[in-house]
């Protein structure tokens with residue numbers, strides 16, 4: 001996990017996206033429920049999908065978009081949906097552009113180039129990559145110790161790009177360092193995005209980049225918002241550990257898999273999903 005500044009995404013677009021998210025969660029409950037996520041669905045309004053795996057009460061609301069936001073936004077804001085749609089679509093485009101750049105910075109440092117990944121497309125721009133926009137709202141909570149904003153998890157994405165509102169901290173990352181193990185707060189840095197290593201780049205890099213365990217906590221006085229873009233491979237792409245990274249002492253640790261297949265495993269096994277797919281123990 002790291003924070004990215006100087007990323008080239010216009011600040012006014014980020015501000016507009018945050019205002020859109022604020023406006024969405026401020027709608028009356030009966031209005032938000034018009035866009036409720038269906039029991040077996042992915043898109044829409046409701047509790048975050050992983051709240052079922054939390055041992056504490058989840059103190060948050062979430063809204064997920066896969067593909068076009070149009071239908072849901074029309075239900076939420078019958079008069080103003082086009083304005084909000086334009087903002088979300090432009091934001092998603094910028095996130096995809098930034099994610100592709102970050103992917104090449106991360107993969108390039110391992111010696112990987114465009115011809116090594118077929119699904120990156122002929123120019124290596126990841127034109128067909130998938131993106132999920134995930135909005136999270138954490139209202140102030142009278143008893144924060146007894147609740148959790150978002151259960152601990154790793155993201156199923158290749159990488160995720162997170163914008164957090166600047167008024168409160170809440171995102172925490174699990175660190176296992178020389179100084180010990182524990183949860184470390186990731187404070188909002190104005191203008192910066194938090195970048196998470198997800199499970200899919202963990203598999204693609206054969207465990208070189210390790211997906212990061214994180215969670216969100218809540219506080220007594222501040223309403224906190226976050227906007228996460230989960231960036232994944234194209235829908236039908238079979239992703240396997242990059243052959244350039246394999247060798248006699250580096251066997252593939254994971255089988256070929258599509259993102260959808262993995263999301264199915266993740267929905268059942270949550271934080272045990274990645275481990276359940278592992279083919280063998282690391283040799284070093």
Ligand SMILES: O=C(O)CCC(=O)C(=O)O
Nearest residue numbers: 134136164171216226228
């Ligand atoms: O609210 C946050 O800062 C974290 C959100 C998150 O981890 C997610 O949506 O996957």
Ligand SMILES: [Fe+2]
Nearest residue numbers: 153154155214
């Ligand atoms: Fe996450």
